[in-house]
Amino acid sequence: MTTQTDQLIEALVTGAKPVRRLRPPMLRAAFWLALAGALIAGITVYHANEEGEGLKHLFGDLAHTKFTLQWLASLATGITAVIAAFELSLPDRSRAWRLLPVPAAALWLLTLGYGCFTDWVEYGPDGFVAGHSVQCLTTIIGTSVPLGLGLAFMLSHAGASRPVDTIVIGALGLAALSATGLSLYHDLDATLMIIVWHVVVASLVVAISRLRARRRA
C-alpha cells in the first residue's frame, strides 16, 4: 500500500507543470461583480429600449422608499455573498466569512412579498394560459444562468475544502444579484420566485456534488 502511495507521488511529480496562482479572492470577486454588473446593465438598457420608456421608468421607481430599500438590500446581499463565496472557496480561509452577507440578507428578506410567485396559470377568454409567473421565471433564468455558470467556473476549486458552504453562499449572492437586476427591468416583484429558483438549483448542485463524492469514496 505504501508502495502504491510512493508510486502515486512519483506520478504526480512527473506530471507536475508550473501553475498560475489564483489572484486574491477579493480581486477575483470584484472582477466577477464587474462582469455581472455589466451584464445586468446591458439587459436593463435593452429592456428599457424595448418598452420604449427609456430609463425614466426605473428612476421613477427609485423614488419609492420601499423599492429603493429592497433594491439596495438585495444589491448589498449580492456583493457581500459573492465576496464571502470567493473567500470560502479557498481551503485556508475562515468559515466566519459565511456571516458576511447575513445582515444585508436579513434586511432583504424582510422586504419580500409574494410578487409574481402566485400566478402560474391564468384563466381568461382564451382558456388556461401561462400566467405572468412563467414569464418571470424565463427572465430569472436568462439572468441567473449566465451569471451562475461564470461563478461556478471561477469557484470550481471549492470542492477541495468547503463545497457546500461555497455553493450555498454563492447561490445567495446569485439570487440577490438576479433580484437586483430583475427589479430594474421586470415590472413585477419577482424576488420570492428568484429565491425559490436559486434554492432549487443550489440544492441540485449540492446533491450532484455529493453523489460525485460518494462515487469517489
Place this chain on the structure above:
Amino acid sequence: MADGGEEGEELARLMAAAQDGDKRAYATLLQAVTPYLRAQARRYLRSPQDVEDVVQEILLTIHRVRHTYDPARPFLPWLVAIARRRVVDRLRGKGRRDSHEVVVSPDDETFANAPANIPEEEADHSRLHAAIAALPPGQRLAVELLKFKDMSLKEASDFSGMSVGSLKVAAHRAYKALRMALTGSPGEDETRG
C-alpha cells in the same frame, strides 16, 4: 511538523517552488507531508487500507488545487483543511456502506436446523489410517501420493515409477477396499453395477 514553525515555513517555500514547476521541491514536499497525513488519517480510520486510500485522495486533491495556495500565507492550515475534507468524505462513504452491511461475528453464526449448531465431533482418523496400512503396498502408495501428498497422476507416476494406468487402477482398488473397510458396503460403483 504539526506545530508549524520553521518546518511550516519550509513547506510553504517548497510549495511555492512546486507551483513554479520545481519538481524536486514538489517531490520533497509530498514525501514530507505523507507521514503527517497518514498519522492524521489514522486518528479517524482504523483499517490500514482506508488510511492509505484517504492519504492518496488527499495527495491527488493537493495536486489538483495546488494553484489555490497563496505562498504569503501559512501552508499547514491549507493542507489541514484539504485533508479534513477528504477524511470526512471517506467517513461519510464508510458510514453509508456500513449502514447497509451488518457485521456478524462468527460466534453468532447459527442455523435454523438444530443439529447443525452442535459442534462436530472430531473425526476419528484412526480407523482410516489402520485401513490404509492394511492395503497392499502398490495401492497404499497410490493413495498416499494422490491424496495425502496431493500429487497429480503424472507427478505420482514420475515419483513412483508406476505407469499412470497402473496408478489409476491401484487407486481405484484402494478406494473400494477402504470404503468396504470403513462402511461395510462396497459403495456406489458396486451398487450401480
